[in-house]
Amino acid sequence: MKSIPVHHVMVVFGTGARRDLPRPSTVQTWTNHADLQPLTTLSENAARQLYLNCKKKDASSPLSEEDLRKIRTAYAVSAGIPRMLTLAFTTDVDYLNGTNNEMWEELVKSQYSDASKFLGGASCLAKAIVISAVCVIPLELGHKPIPGEDKTWDDLRWDSIAFLAGDMQNSHYTIPRLLWIEKAIAKELQQWVRKNCKFSLDDLVPTMGSLYAQTGSASSTASGTPWEKMFASTLVARFFAECWMKDMDPKTSYVCLADLLPQQNEDAAKTLLEFEVCLCNGIVAGSKEAFAGTKIKSDADLTAVHANWNIKKAHHGMVLPVRCKSSQKNMLFGVSARNGHHKTETDLLKTKQHLVSKEDGSEEVSGLLQAVNPRGGKSTARKLKDRLLELTKQKRYAEVMITSGQVVHILGCFD
Numbered sequence: 001m002k003s004i005p006v007h008h009v010m011v012v013f014g015t016g017a018r019r020d021l022p023r024p025s026t027v028q029t030w031t032n033h034a035d036l037q038p039l040t041t042l043s044e045n046a047a048r049q050l051y052l053n054c055k056k057k058d059a060s061s062p063l064s065e066e067d068l069r070k071i072r073t074a075y076a077v078s079a080g081i082p083r084m085l086t087l088a089f090t091t092d093v094d095y096l097n098g099t100n101n102e103m104w105e106e107l108v109k110s111q112y113s114d115a116s117k118f119l120g121g122a123s124c125l126a127k128a129i130v131i132s133a134v135c136v137i138p139l140e141l142g143h144k145p146i147p148g149e150d151k152t153w154d155d156l157r158w159d160s161i162a163f164l165a166g167d168m169q170n171s172h173y174t175i176p177r178l179l180w181i182e183k184a185i186a187k188e189l190q191q192w193v194r195k196n197c198k199f200s201l202d203d204l205v206p207t208m209g210s211l212y213a214q215t216g217s218a219s220s221t222a223s224g225t226p227w228e229k230m231f232a233s234t235l236v237a238r239f240f241a242e243c244w245m246k247d248m249d250p251k252t253s254y255v256c257l258a259d260l261l262p263q264q265n266e267d268a269a270k271t272l273l274e275f276e277v278c279l280c281n282g283i284v285a286g287s288k289e290a291f292a293g294t295k296i297k298s299d300a301d302l303t304a305v306h307a308n309w310n311i312k313k314a315h316h317g318m319v320l321p322v323r324c325k326s327s328q329k330n331m332l333f334g335v336s337a338r339n340g341h342h343k344t345e346t347d348l349l350k351t352k353q354h355l356v357s358k359e360d361g362s363e364e365v366s367g368l369l370q371a372v373n374p375r376g377g378k379s380t381a382r383k384l385k386d387r388l389l390e391l392t393k394q395k396r397y398a399e400v401m402i403t404s405g406q407v408v409h410i411l412g413c414f415d
Contacts, residue, residue: 041080041165041174044412047071050082054089073211076410079176081163084108108178112160122192124149125180126201127244128156130193132175133205134238134405135245139164139171147244165406174406177205198282198304199236203229204407211413225309227339228317230410231371232283232305234402235260235320239279250280254323261400268398275322275331275367278303285310290319292334292365293356302330315357320369331366342372342399345388354387354397367396373411 042050051071052061063071070088078084087107128146131137142154153173156162165174180186193201202210206226238260243250257272281304290306302321308314316334323330336343336353348354348370355362368391384392391397402408 040167040171041163042075042082042085043080044072044075044409047075047080047085050085051089054086072413073208076206076211076413077177077208079163079165079174079178079406079409081176083111084176084178087111109182112179122188123196124151125161125185126189126192126196128153128162129175129180129189129201129205130197130237131241131244132162132173132405133407134234135241136404137173139173142173147247177208197236197240198280199233200229200283204233204237206230206410206413211410224317224337224339227373228307228309228337228371230407231335231337231373231402232307232318234405234407235277235305236279236282238405239277250278252278253280254278256325257322262403263398263400264403265399267392268400271367271392271395271398272400274325274395275333276325277320277322279305283307287311289314290316291356292316292319292332292367294332294363294366296330296332300332316353317371322367333367333369334365335369335371337371339373342370345384345386349387354391365396367391369397370399372399372401 048063048071049059051063051067052059074085074088078088091107124146127149128151131146137153142157143152145152146156153162156175157164157173161179162173162175164171166172180189190201193199203226210226239255240250242248242255242259243253254276255278257275257277258269260277261272263269263272281301284301284304285307287310289308289311296302300321302323304321306319306321308316308318317337318335320333320335321330322333334353334356336348343351343353348368352358352362353370354364354368356365388397402411
């Protein structure tokens with residue numbers, strides 16, 4: 001080996017995928033080294049280019065619908081981590097058909113060992129997954145512990161459980177679904193979330209198989225229920241995340257809707273600022289349809305999202321109990337969850353979404369939210385007229401989108 005030229009040094013790059021190796025603290029005490037940032041996750045466009053490279057295709061080669069389904073699914077469950085995507089795209093099997101993906105999972109587990117043993121119980125990992133799914137935890141907060149736990153976000157990054165997403169100026173932590181796909185781990189995490197947060201973790205961060213099936217549906221109607229479940233789960237997850245991070249008791253605390261659903265649209269943001277929610281009882285999906293009536297029954301649960309996805313042809317997708325911050329008055333908002341382009345004002349009025357029910361003579365709801373997944377992340381801002389414009393001015397109507405957390409990258413699978 002030739003000697004190293006003057007003013008040059010040898011540098012070894014690594015991503016820390018093998019978490020069972022000891023930390024190189026001894027080496028670092030006598031080696032000159034730079035504080036290099038780890039590789040960040042890829043964007044979906046970069047994942048497409050990686051797919052073409054792994055398949056040895058030209059960068060301008062067209063992608064089939066099946067190619068896009070595999071890329072979207074792999075991207076969603078891997079959070080865009082380059083190594084995981086490379087393992088997926090170089091595996092010469094039908095690895096993402098929803099059932100036959102064991103080979104990819106085994107390859108990933110050989111690179112990233114069992115996540116559970118590094119976290120000492122389900123609560124820490126479950127909280128970290130829920131928070132990273134719906135919140136942006138920036139790099140500068142890496143020294144902060146997971147709420148109520150001993151482990152920090154940096155600890156999770158060192159153990160290759162959490163990874164940095166975004167660009168170098170806006171890096172934040174994310175936890176890929178693929179790392180806890182093993183049945184025993186997933187079951188324990190699901191049970192913890194169901195018991196403590198009262199929603200399904202799989203509705204918030206779906207499994208590989210369900211996402212693959214979802215990408216094959218071109219119908220907004222067929223994908224409507226999974227989208228409704230994700231939206232409702234996002235609301236509840238964000239409520240608990242806000243309580244955990246601010247050291248508040250979920251059973252007695254209220255969180256502003258604007259904190260649960262940060263919006264770029266000014267009108268929507270103003271409406272959400274007026275109301276707050278307590279969602280400590282999670283999601284209730286009963287056998288009877290829930291209505292956003294103006295007269296609230298004395299036995300109504302005002303601390304849960306009331307979902308109608310078990311009801312055929314329900315008027316509203318769900319009903320959201322809110323409290324007006326200024327008057328402290330409890331109200332029920334109707335929620336129309338729409339996968340695809342938003343319903344036009346004409347459609348909303350024609351289907352009587354601004355009313356409590358479809359019945360003639362029904363009164364207006366106290367408020368209406370249209371939860372939109374625009375299939376591409378573009379703003380839903382538009383000019384309104386007629387009744388919806390009046391409701392917007394009264395801060396009783398808003399079109400909202402999911403705008404933060406890992407779930408944003410899963411939305412593309414709802415095409």
